[in-house]
Amino acid sequence: MIRTRTEPQPAPLWWQGQAVPAVLPAMPAGEPLPARVDVLVVGAGYTGLAAARETAAAGRATLVLDAQSVGSGCSSRNGGQVAHSIKPTFSALSKRHGADLARRIRAEAADAVVHLRGLATDEQLDCDWQPRGCFHGAHTRRHFGALVANLRDQAPGLEQRITIVPRAEQRSEIDTDFYHGGCVYHDDAAIDPPRLMRALLARAQQQGARIVDHCAVTALRRTRDGFELETSRGRIAARRVLLATNGYTGALSAWHRRRVIPIGSYQIATERLGLERVRALIPQGRNISDSRRVVVYYRPSPDGERIVFGGRASLDEQDPLVCVPRLRQMLCGIFPQLRSTAITHAWAGFVAYTFDTLPHLGQNDGLYYSMGYCGQGVPLAPYFGMRIGQQMADLPEGRTALDGLAFPARPFYFGTPWFLAASVFTYRLLDSLGL
Numbered sequence: 001m002i003r004t005r006t007e008p009q010p011a012p013l014w015w016q017g018q019a020v021p022a023v024l025p026a027m028p029a030g031e032p033l034p035a036r037v038d039v040l041v042v043g044a045g046y047t048g049l050a051a052a053r054e055t056a057a058a059g060r061a062t063l064v065l066d067a068q069s070v071g072s073g074c075s076s077r078n079g080g081q082v083a084h085s086i087k088p089t090f091s092a093l094s095k096r097h098g099a100d101l102a103r104r105i106r107a108e109a110a111d112a113v114v115h116l117r118g119l120a121t122d123e124q125l126d127c128d129w130q131p132r133g134c135f136h137g138a139h140t141r142r143h144f145g146a147l148v149a150n151l152r153d154q155a156p157g158l159e160q161r162i163t164i165v166p167r168a169e170q171r172s173e174i175d176t177d178f179y180h181g182g183c184v185y186h187d188d189a190a191i192d193p194p195r196l197m198r199a200l201l202a203r204a205q206q207q208g209a210r211i212v213d214h215c216a217v218t219a220l221r222r223t224r225d226g227f228e229l230e231t232s233r234g235r236i237a238a239r240r241v242l243l244a245t246n247g248y249t250g251a252l253s254a255w256h257r258r259r260v261i262p263i264g265s266y267q268i269a270t271e272r273l274g275l276e277r278v279r280a281l282i283p284q285g286r287n288i289s290d291s292r293r294v295v296v297y298y299r300p301s302p303d304g305e306r307i308v309f310g311g312r313a314s315l316d317e318q319d320p321l322v323c324v325p326r327l328r329q330m331l332c333g334i335f336p337q338l339r340s341t342a343i344t345h346a347w348a349g350f351v352a353y354t355f356d357t358l359p360h361l362g363q364n365d366g367l368y369y370s371m372g373y374c375g376q377g378v379p380l381a382p383y384f385g386m387r388i389g390q391q392m393a394d395l396p397e398g399r400t401a402l403d404g405l406a407f408p409a410r411p412f413y414f415g416t417p418w419f420l421a422a423s424v425f426t427y428r429l430l431d432s433l434g435l
């Protein structure tokens with residue numbers, strides 16, 4: 001059936017017709033920033049807002065600056081999937097760091113989910129917490145075998161609730177034969193991304209943190225007792241500074257820029273399909289991911305009426321609208337029944353990968369940072385943001401298993417991932433060969 005299509009809106013579905021994810025009261029153009037603060041946070045996403053809440057609660061005069069509107073980085077653009085999500089497996093981490101530290105690193109990932117669940121359920125944080133789990137599909141029979149084998153690769157005492165789903169039973173999870181079975185991660189959940197961001201904003205403000213949007217930090221330099229920063233609203237001094245810029249880390253710190261790899265992740269939302277149709281496609285309403293190297297992730301929208309589908313749609317970075325046909329093709333490869341479905345929204349954002357696929361937090365030359373969540377920042381950024389905020393406030397509970405780990409760089413990498421297109425091409429090839 002041929003349908004006339006209107007162009008998708010180039011904005012996240014989650015922004016619900018708004019131009020930006022959160023509007024702060026405008027700061028009058030001529031009003032200066034304070035001359036000096038205890039803590040200055042660069043970046044008002046999950047990380048920066050969670051950190052600011054801790055430093056403000058500890059009595060430190062805290063200012064958060066964002067170059068754009070608050071949360072307009074990844075924190076209002078993501079897929080809202082909450083997974084137990086430090087990438088390296090227990091055995092891979094054990095080889096690198098020994099079994100004890102490996103277990104403690106994996107425990108941080110579990111703690112991040114527990115923390116977010118606690119905020120959502122105990123503190124009633126308004127983020128549309130949906131504890132429905134995740135179905136992870138096997139792309140080939142071989143991948144299914146690997147999934148089953150990997151179930152044994154869990155840190156002792158941190159075993160997740162996982163159920164294997166053979167291909168013959170897969171339709172109870174997803175209405176497709178695309179996968180060769182899979183498994184269900186029962187403790188995963190979904191949230192509404194900008195709602196979580198706005199709730200973290202409110203928590204930071206309630207503790208007295210001040211947040212200013214559309215104010216870029218353009219330079220920083222060390223002084224005897226902290227830092228002096230140039231901003232688009234003038235100069236400011238800060239005793240401690242946090243870089244909470246993740247995939248948007250720019251020229252401000254060359255050291256950090258050499259350590260995070262910004263990678264575009266692209267999403268589309270279908271037109272309203274209706275509750276029944278979405279339930280027929282994904283009967284348990286879970287998040288879905290799969291075992292391909294070029295990641296795809298999708299889920300019902302928070303209102304259960306649409307499918308929101310994301311992944312890497314191009315070799316190099318593109319306008320999100322350019323990626324719509326390919327993402328649509330990927331979606332219809334899984335659900336051929338959506339062939340005539342229109343796409344109403346398309347958007348993208350920059351996640352931050354690291355060379356060891358671990359998040360990193362700590363300080364370098366006095367400059368605090370927490371970044372590199374490798375596309376898993378929905379639980380990790382609020383959690384490690386909280387921890388780095390506690391470290392900045394000299395609180396012992398801020399300590400983590402990741403403290404003191406080397407944050408690796410690579411020769412000839414200065415912040416522009418020139419190797420990305422070749423890597424995506426190779427991964428696609430391996431995926432298409434079913435390897």
Ligand SMILES: Cc1cc2nc3c(=O)[nH]c(=O)nc-3n(C[C@H](O)[C@H](O)[C@H](O)COP(=O)(O)OP(=O)(O)OC[C@H]3O[C@@H](n4cnc5c(N)ncnc54)[C@H](O)[C@@H]3O)c2cc1C
Binds near residue numbers: 065068
């Ligand atoms: C399309 C997409 C889908 C995703 N899906 C998921 C998912 O399903 N599950 C999951 O766990 N994770 C997901 N992620 C990743 C997750 O959203 C991020 O890891 C997380 O939001 C990072 O939060 P953050 O606060 O560290 O960074 P961000 O939210 O990106 O915030 C960084 C901020 O820094 C600001 N900034 C940068 N430089 C300056 C400067 N010089 N001065 C002032 N401000 C500056 C930027 O404007 C930006 O607002 C996804 C990401 C994308 C893009």
